[in-house]
Amino acid sequence: MHKTASITSLAATLALLGAFPALADGEVNIYSYRQPELIQPLLDAFTKETGIKTNVLFLDKGLVERMTAEGENSPADVILTVDIARLTEAKDGGVTQAVSDETINKDIPANFRDPEGNWFGLTxxxxxxxxxxxxxxxxxxxxxxxxxxxxxxxxxxxxxxxxxxxxxxxxxxxxxxxxxxxxxxxxxxxxxxxxxxxxxxxxxxxxxxxxxxxxxxxxxxxxxxxxxxxxxxxxxxxxxxxxxxxxxxxxxxHVNISGMAMAKNAPNKDNALKLMQFLSEGEAQKIYAEQVFEYPVLPGAEPSAIVKGFGTxxxxxxxxxxxxxxxxxxxxxxxxxxxxxxxxx
Known part of the structure; x- marks a missing residue:
């Protein structure tokens, strides 16, 4: 479900210059392996609820390499990706940081998250x-x-x-x-x-x-x-x-996951945590599952009607x-x- 690299909204011009805006209040910067159109409804709901603006850089490959090269100057706050391999690659590549949060741990079952808190499954x-x-x-x-x-x-x-x-x-x-x-x-x-x-x-x-x-x-x-x-x-x-x-x-x-992680050098760490909490909760789980035709990891959350039609x-x-x-x-x-x-x- 990947296309060539593309960038949404305001991030388009900024990414062409090689970076998102420097540290800014009320923003969160996302590096994503998921296509922008799949996650935009989620991010719109997050902005509506919190007032925090989102900037997205979509990559079809090389996310870890890019963040490693950026080092401490990386503008990335949150990583969104598909596949357990991509998530473990980010952790093993040293571009994530551990998150221990009651809300996230309550909503996301243990078998769908890294024991050390470096990544969390979403669908x-x-x-x-x-x-x-x-x-x-x-x-x-x-x-x-x-x-x-x-x-x-x-x-x-x-x-x-x-x-x-x-x-x-x-x-x-x-x-x-x-x-x-x-x-x-x-x-x-x-x-x-x-x-x-x-x-x-x-x-x-x-x-x-x-x-x-x-x-x-x-x-x-x-x-x-x-x-x-x-x-x-x-x-x-x-x-x-x-x-x-x-x-x-x-x-x-056998199931695989899409997931999220906090970037190692997140300049907007508080906003990053707010986004991660939002993504683990009920409204976002419903929107995300309906957008991508996947199953929410939140216990009790329902998949879309189309997905239900596949069977149990x-x-x-x-x-x-x-x-x-x-x-x-x-x-x-x-x-x-x-x-x-x-x-x-």
């Missing part, structure tokens, strides 16, 4: 199975079953090294160990109809075209496609499939920090089994 998305409504009768499936030869030549998915897939593979290692996961990954590879390619939306298009019956992809893309008036053909892609939440009968579906998700409760520990090994396994070469048997 989750499931890594699910897209299944053809026409050609797939099954309404329940497990990740493990995707390696069953009965699906040979019927599965499509994007690059095995993409962070979304690495997260899923890392979760398999966390639950089953590396040896099992290597065999599973080999079985899944040999069920692919073609070499991994494209985006999650491309997999939906392939199902619509009859090129494959199953795909592994994120929940929120279905909502994005269902509401895409600019490219209405994507509505047909979405309508050709149903979402199956894997492992509902046992450990639950039972998230895997294994802490994302435990899953993230296996990401390097997951990446190595993708290469070891030649996953991106596609089926070889």
């Amino acid at each position: 989750t998305r499931g890594r699910v199975v897209y299944a053809s409504k026409e050609r797939v009768k099954e309404t329940a499936i497990t990740y493990e079953e995707l390696a069953d030869p009965k699906w040979k030549g019927k599965i499509c998915m994007r690059d095995g090294q993409h962070s979304y897939n690495i997260g899923l593979i890392a979760s398999m290692i966390a639950h089953h160990g590396a040896d099992y996961t290597e065999k599973w990954l080999t079985g899944l590879k040999n069920n692919l109809v073609t070499k991994p390619n494209g985006s999650d939306r491309s997999q939906a298009k392939a199902i619509f075209a009859g090129e494959c019956d199953l795909a592994i992809a994120n929940t929120y893309y279905v909502g994005v496609m269902m509401t895409n008036d600019k490219e209405p053909e994507q509505k047909d892609w979405a309508n050709s499939l149903r979402v199956i939440f894997p492992n509902t009968a046992d450990r639950g579906t 998700i039972k998230p895997d409760t294994l802490p994302l920090t435990e899953i993230a520990k296996n990401r390097k090994q997951a990446s190595e396994l993708v290469d070891k089994v030649g996953f991106n070469e596609g089926a070889t048997e």
Whole structure:
């Protein structure tokens, strides 16, 4: 869901000069891996409630490198990003600072935040199975079953090294160990109809075209496609499939997060904390979840009507920090089994 780097509102001119305004009362500066249009309704609500102005710099890569280069002079107050890998990358890169706040810790469950307070999850998305409504009768499936030869030549998915897939593979290692996961990954590879390619939306298009019956992809893309008036053909892609939440009968579906962190050298630290508190609370959780078709992490908060239409998700409760520990090994396994070469048997 990323585009090339772009910058919102007043920040456009300032970012072209290389920086946001220096320390200023009543402002908070955000470095974001999330597209501006997805978070703007949230920020508008925050400004309306607090009077604090927001400036956003959108980056599609290099956030940690940029902040490291800026050092103590970095104008960034809050980091908004997707994927546990991006959050741990920011922490490990030394560009965040720990936050211990009762409001945030009350609203965000422990398994969706860094134990040391360096990052916090805001919404989750499931890594699910897209299944053809026409050609797939099954309404329940497990990740493990995707390696069953009965699906040979019927599965499509994007690059095995993409962070979304690495997260899923890392979760398999966390639950089953590396040896099992290597065999599973080999079985899944040999069920692919073609070499991994494209985006999650491309997999939906392939199902619509009859090129494959199953795909592994994120929940929120279905909502994005269902509401895409600019490219209405994507509505047909979405309508050709149903979402199956894997492992509902046992450990639950693998989820990943979008999240936030306070920048290490936040010049507007008080305003940064106010924004982080706001983002963890009910109104913002509702707005954010509806904007991005994801699940709010706030217990009891409801997803959008479109997301509810996918069915009920039972998230895997294994802490994302435990899953993230296996990401390097997951990446190595993708290469070891030649996953991106596609089926070889």
